[in-house]
Amino acid sequence: MHYHTPASFEEAVRIAASAGGVTRFLAGGTDVLVQLRAGAVTPDDLIDLKHIPGVHDIAATPQGGWRIGVAVSGAELGEHAALKRDWPGVVEAMELVGSTQVQGRATLTGNLCNGSPAADSVPALVAAGARVAVTGPQGSREMAVEQVPTGPGKTALGPGDLITAITLPPRGAGGGDAYQRFIPRTEMDIAVVGCAVNLTLEGDVITQARVALGAVAPTVMLVPEAAEAIISTTLDSDALEALVKVARSAARPISDKRGTAEFRTDIAGVLARRVAELAYARAKGRAK
Amino acid sequence: MSKIHVTATVNGDSVEFLADPRETLLDALRDHLGLIGSKEGCGTGDCGACSVLLDGRLVSACLVLGVEAEGHEIETIEGMAGPDGTLHPLQRKFIEHAALQCGFCTPGFLVASKALLAKTPDPTEEEVRYWLAGNLCRCTGYDKIIRAVMDAAAEMRGAA
Ligand SMILES: Cc1cc2nc3c(=O)[nH]c(=O)nc-3n(C[C@H](O)[C@H](O)[C@H](O)COP(=O)(O)OP(=O)(O)OC[C@H]3O[C@@H](n4cnc5c(N)ncnc54)[C@H](O)[C@@H]3O)c2cc1C
Ligand code: FES
Ligand code: FES
Numbered sequence: 037m038h039y040h041t042p043a044s045f046e047e048a049v050r051i052a053a054s055a056g057g058v059t060r061f062l063a064g065g066t067d068v069l070v071q072l073r074a075g076a077v078t079p080d081d082l083i084d085l086k087h088i089p090g091v092h093d094i095a096a097t098p099q100g101g102w103r104i105g106v107a108v109s110g111a112e113l114g115e116h117a118a119l120k121r122d123w124p125g126v127v128e129a130m131e132l133v134g135s136t137q138v139q140g141r142a143t144l145t146g147n148l149c150n151g152s153p154a155a156d157s158v159p160a161l162v163a164a165g166a167r168v169a170v171t172g173p174q175g176s177r178e179m180a181v182e183q184v185p186t187g188p189g190k191t192a193l194g195p196g197d198l199i200t201a202i203t204l205p206p207r208g209a210g211g212g213d214a215y216q217r218f219i220p221r222t223e224m225d226i227a228v229v230g231c232a233v234n235l236t237l238e239g240d241v242i243t244q245a246r247v248a249l250g251a252v253a254p255t256v257m258l259v260p261e262a263a264e265a266i267i268s269t270t271l272d273s274d275a276l277e278a279l280v281k282v283a284r285s286a287a288r289p290i291s292d293k294r295g296t297a298e299f300r301t302d303i304a305g306v307l308a309r310r311v312a313e314l315a316y317a318r319a320k321g322r323a324k
Numbered sequence: 325m326s327k328i329h330v331t332a333t334v335n336g337d338s339v340e341f342l343a344d345p346r347e348t349l350l351d352a353l354r355d356h357l358g359l360i361g362s363k364e365g366c367g368t369g370d371c372g373a374c375s376v377l378l379d380g381r382l383v384s385a386c387l388v389l390g391v392e393a394e395g396h397e398i399e400t401i402e403g404m405a406g407p408d409g410t411l412h413p414l415q416r417k418f419i420e421h422a423a424l425q426c427g428f429c430t431p432g433f434l435v436a437s438k439a440l441l442a443k444t445p446d447p448t449e450e451e452v453r454y455w456l457a458g459n460l461c462r463c464t465g466y467d468k469i470i471r472a473v474m475d476a477a478a479e480m481r482g483a484a
Contacts, residue, residue, distance in 0.1 A: 137369065141387060
């Protein structure tokens with residue numbers, strides 16, 4: 037295994053593009069090292085992104101959003117008061133990843149690129165409308181987060197492509213987001229179902245919404261029908277009923293040791309309701 | 325396999341070692357530097373027995389490569405007691421509360437607890453339990469450990 041520490045994204049792309057064998061980028065390493073240890077993936081070339089200038093920064097964008105570097109850890113996100121005020125759902129989702137020790141290393145980008153359908157931060161990023169900047173042998177482009185995962189462990193990134201930053205849009209007035217997952221324990225477990233909701237209010241009425249589900253399909257998914265069920269409502273009981281129904285019908289889960297398909301489908305509805313209520317309360321300034 | 329020369333600071337001392345890039349920081353500490361206080365319970369980030377501070381941040385040394393330590397500061401359990409052997413309040417309280425049996429998990433719990441108290445000097449019991457959720461103990465059970473941490477926190481606040 038060759039270990040590289042490029043000083044720029046262009047150099048990282050060059051190394052990745054010219055590498056013949058298995059290549060991995062190294063952010064926090066909490067997936068890469070576990071796979072290395074298990075013998076599941078032993079990269080021929082391991083490209084550490086943490087020496088590239090700017091990768092540790094959380095910066096406000098000129099538009100009023102946030103640009104998050106690809107080496108920013110969960111712990112650093114959690115300590116950033118202004119980001120947490122704008123996007124509490126994104127931050128709380130990332131903070132659910134692993135233990136305090138894992139939080140010291142794990143990144144949003146690694147969570148996304150590892151491609152797990154149960155990745156906790158991904159539904160929150162999708163609901164928030166986050167975008168990623170991608171650089172590769174073919175040049176640079178932008179993608180919506182929901183376009184990145186294509187199946188368990190698979191992404192739309194081509195050989196040599198890498199993400200250079202994640203951008204969260206401006207929060208704006210009357211907004212709120214939230215993420216929750218169901219796990220059988222209280223800590224240190226993988227989501228059986230995860231759900232994120234992001235919404236904007238005018239007065240009491242929801243004018244915009246995005247709802248994402250995790251662990252109930254081969255990829256985290258955006259569920260536009262679920263958003264439609266609550267847009268133009270005050271999240272009254274009829275709207276919540278409709279949301280629960282739509283979330284359940286969108287779920288296409290498998291049965292495994294963590295839960296049956298039937299259970300996951302049911303929980304998708306339960307979580308959609310709870311998370312929508314929390315996002316709404318946050319938008320109203322009634323909850324942190 | 326070509327080895328990489330790594331320079332880092334461990335418990336305040338500058339150290340150098342030659343690392344195979346596949347080796348973890350835990351391997352480097354134990355096998356190259358003779359610091360065997362950090363333990364390998366799982367090697368996959370689940371147990372916390374390998375907890376160390378990397379630039380003041382709590383991490384699992386089994387989830388960091390040795391080569392990633394280049395230029396960074398590491399604190400291990402060996403740096404916890406004073407140079408004359410005076411125990412850290414957490415170490416004393418673990419003994420007083422009998423918060424260990426085999427002791428395999430203890431270095432990890434101590435390092436993790438120290439990181440908690442540096443950030444949150446007056447934690448609630450719930451905060452202690454959540455912070456230490458990634459540290460597993462096979463023998464003692466968690467109550468005595470939590471009590472020892474709460475008691476050490478109280479003493480350290482009083483002493484400050
Ligand atoms: C004990 C433990 C508990 C965990 N608990 C959870 C949990 O509760 N929820 C959860 O979702 N996950 C969990 N995980 C998984 C893991 O911690 C997360 O997926 C984490 O966010 C990965 O981030 P990383 O920075 O460590 O990624 P890395 O391991 O560095 O990288 C992961 C993947 O992303 C690729 N990659 C990294 N950066 C880039 C980039 N800029 N461009 C392109 N590709 C890139 C790498 O090549 C690799 O394939 C846990 C892991 C452990 C060890
Ligand atoms: S040995 Fe590192 S967490 Fe278990
Ligand atoms: S005292 Fe034996 S593992 Fe904790």
